[in-house]
Amino acid sequence: MHLVNWRRRAVLLLTVLFAMFSTATALAHEGRDVGDYNLVVSFISEPAVEGMLNGVLLSVSSLKDEGHSDTATDHADETSHEIDLVSHGGVFVGELDAGGQYEFTFSGDFEGMTVPFHAHPVETEGSIMIGTDNPVSDEVVVEIRESGFGPAMVMIQAGTTVRFENRMTDPTVVMSGLLGETVASSGGSIATDGVSGIRTLEVEVTHIASEVSQTMDFEEDFINPGQYKAEFIPTSPGPYRFRIFGEIEGQGIDETFESSNTTFDEVISASNLQFPVQLAAPRETENAARGAFDAASVAEAKATDASSSASTATLLGVVALLLGLSGLILGGLAFQRSGSKEWTKK
Ligand SMILES: [Cu+2]
Numbered sequence: 001m002h003l004v005n006w007r008r009r010a011v012l013l014l015t016v017l018f019a020m021f022s023t024a025t026a027l028a029h030e031g032r033d034v035g036d037y038n039l040v041v042s043f044i045s046e047p048a049v050e051g052m053l054n055g056v057l058l059s060v061s062s063l064k065d066e067g068h069s070d071t072a073t074d075h076a077d078e079t080s081h082e083i084d085l086v087s088h089g090g091v092f093v094g095e096l097d098a099g100g101q102y103e104f105t106f107s108g109d110f111e112g113m114t115v116p117f118h119a120h121p122v123e124t125e126g127s128i129m130i131g132t133d134n135p136v137s138d139e140v141v142v143e144i145r146e147s148g149f150g151p152a153m154v155m156i157q158a159g160t161t162v163r164f165e166n167r168m169t170d171p172t173v174v175m176s177g178l179l180g181e182t183v184a185s186s187g188g189s190i191a192t193d194g195v196s197g198i199r200t201l202e203v204e205v206t207h208i209a210s211e212v213s214q215t216m217d218f219e220e221d222f223i224n225p226g227q228y229k230a231e232f233i234p235t236s237p238g239p240y241r242f243r244i245f246g247e248i249e250g251q252g253i254d255e256t257f258e259s260s261n262t263t264f265d266e267v268i269s270a271s272n273l274q275f276p277v278q279l280a281a282p283r284e285t286e287n288a289a290r291g292a293f294d295a296a297s298v299a300e301a302k303a304t305d306a307s308s309s310a311s312t313a314t315l316l317g318v319v320a321l322l323l324g325l326s327g328l329i330l331g332g333l334a335f336q337r338s339g340s341k342e343w344t345k346k
Contacts (some may be wrong), residue, residue, distance in 0.1 A: 005092075005310075011340045012182065012193070013052075017239070021042060024198070026334070027078070028246045031084055031086060031087035031090060032084075032255060033063060033082070033084065033306035033326070034251075035063065035251050036062060036063050036064050036251065037060055037062060037063060037195060037248055037251070037253075038060070038061045038063055039058060039060055039061075039244060039253075039255060040058070040059040040060075040061075040261075041057070041058055041060070041242055041244065041257040041263075041264065042056075042057050042264040043054065043055070043057065043259040043264055043265065043267075044056070044231070045267050046264065047265050047268055048234055048264075048265060048266075048268065049267070049269075049270050049273060050232075050234055050235065050236065050267055050268065050269050050270045051233060051234075051235060051270045051273075052069045052233065052270070053231060053233050054231070054232065054233065054234055054267075054281055055229050055230050055232050056205060056216070056218075056229070056232075056242050057205070057227065057229055057232040058201070058202050058227070058229075058230075058244060059091060059226055059227050059228075060194065060195040060198060060201075060216060060226050060228065060248060061193055061194055061226060062194075062195050062309075072156075072179065074111055078116045083088055083109060083110070083113070084113055084177075085113065085116065085176065085178050086090070086116075086177055086178055088118075088152065088176075088177040088262050088263075089175040089176060089177060089262035090176055090177050091104075091115060091176035091177075091301055091314045092104040092117075092175060092176050093174075093175040093176075093194060093261075094164055095163075095171070095172075096144070096166035096171060096172050096174065096175050097166065097171045098160045098162065098166060098168060098169050098170060098171060099133075099165075099166060099167075101163055101164065101165050101166070102163070102174060103137055103139075103161050103162070103163045103164070103327065104159055104162055105159070105161040105162075105260050106128070106156065106159070106160060106161075106162065107158060107159070108128050108158045108159070109158075109299075110130040111130055111131070111132070111158045112131055113130055114127050114128070114129045114130075115128045115129075115131075115174065115176055115194055116131070116176065116177060116178050116179075117149075117174060117176050117177070117178040118174070118175065118178070119144050119172050119173060119174045119175075120172065120173045120175075122144065122145075122146060122168070122172060123146075123179060124144075124148040124149055124152075124179075124222065125149075125152070125178075125179045126142065126148075126149040126151070126152035126153060126192040127152070127154070127155070128154045128155075129153070129154070129156070130156055130157065130158055130160075130163060130236075131157070132156070132158075132330065134156050134157050134306045135155065135156075135316065136157055137156070137157075137158070137160055137310055138161065139160065139161045139162075139163055140154055140159065140160060140161070140162050140163070141162075141163050141164075141165055142154060142162060142163070142164050142165070143165050143167045143195070143293070144164060144165065144166050144167060144168065144172055144174060145167050145168060146168055148338070149332055151276070156178075173261065173264065178277055188191070188323060190289060193226070194224070195226050195240070195248060195249070196220065196224015196225040196226055197220070198220070198228065198248055198249075199246070199312045200220070200246045200247045201218050201228065201244060201245070201246040201247070201248065201253065202215055202218065202244075202245060202246050203215070203216050203218060203230050203242055203243065203244050203245075204216075204242070204245065204313045205230070205232065205241075205242055206241040206242075206243070207234075207236050207240055208238060208239045208240060208241055208258070208259075209236070209238045209239070209240065211234065213241075214232075216230040216232065217230060218230050219231075224341065232272065234267040236267070237267045237268055237269040238259075238266055238267060239259035239260070239266045240258070240266070240267060241256060241257070241258045242256070242258075243255070243256045243257075244256075244257070245250060245327075267294065290328075292294045293324040293327065293328055294324075295320060295322030295324060296320040296321040296322075296323065296325075297324075299316055299317045299319075299320040299321070300317035300320070300321055302317070333339040
């Protein structure tokens with residue numbers, strides 16, 4: 001079969017690109033305990049692409065005790081609340097060059113816990129169980145290979161150091177937490193009860209590079225109680241900052257989350273995903289048009305000031321103004337075109 005039609009090739013290329021893309025950008029969600037609540041903040045859809053409808057997704061869950069009254073259990077629960085086993089990098093994050101190593105020692109606080117861990121971009125998972133019945137040793141080695149962790153399940157006593165060794169020719173990041181994007185609680189130590197009906201929280205969204213911010217309201221997603229959305233279209237790529245403030249059931253909240261390797265992704269330029277033609281971003285055309293218009297205004301102002309060669313200057317000013325206007329119209333048309341492209345894509 002020599003005939004490979006272009007559509008199949010295009011689809012294949014896109015599939016490969018998407019596969020590469022989803023491995024490179026981990027769906028990382030930052031979880032943080034604030035008083036009696038756990039807040040997980042991310043973009044609504046990741047990867048977040050410039051110019052596409054997205055927004056802030058906030059999941060609020062309660063960490064309040066349910067029914068346990070004896071003190072021993074209370075104490076155990078208290079410590080486990082402080083340790084975030086589920087989020088990416090909640091306990092540890094190690095960056096390893098090719099052949100590099102990273103060590104983490106599990107203190108007595110981890111007694112009786114199972115700590116899930118995973119590595120990027122190999123996307124492999126393992127778990128470390130800490131218990132008094134496990135074999136005694138000072139140090140346990142976990143090798144990271146393309147095929148996975150060796151061993152993927154580690155059983156240690158508190159006080160043991162786990163040494164991760166990168167046996168690959170590429171750098172890797174190993175961290176605690178579950179690989180998947182959804183938080184699946186294992187064991188009773190982590191509460192995942194969504195807190196519904198909060199109307200007293202707002203989010204201040206900041207595009208970090210330009211320091212432009214805006215405060216937005218949250219709306220609860222009634223299909224998933226405890227999940228709140230503040231929709232917006234990110235129009236500039238790069239890292240963002242979400243400051244969640246207000247109160248939950250009377251408790252004051254003021255927490256800031258930023259794009260990073262261990263939290264949520266940055267907004268990526270739409271041209272990364274455009275196919276087959278990469279369009280100029282609307283912001284570029286708009287800025288170009290604005291520049292031309294400003295230049296025209298300056299020329300006109302100069303012309304008004306000049307008294308000697310007033311007529312020529314005014315003429316120049318008018319010409320510049322006309323050029324600026326045509327730039328603005330062209331920019332507008334380009335903006336409309338890229339806009340309608342996006343709509344037809346939907
Ligand atoms: Cu991760």
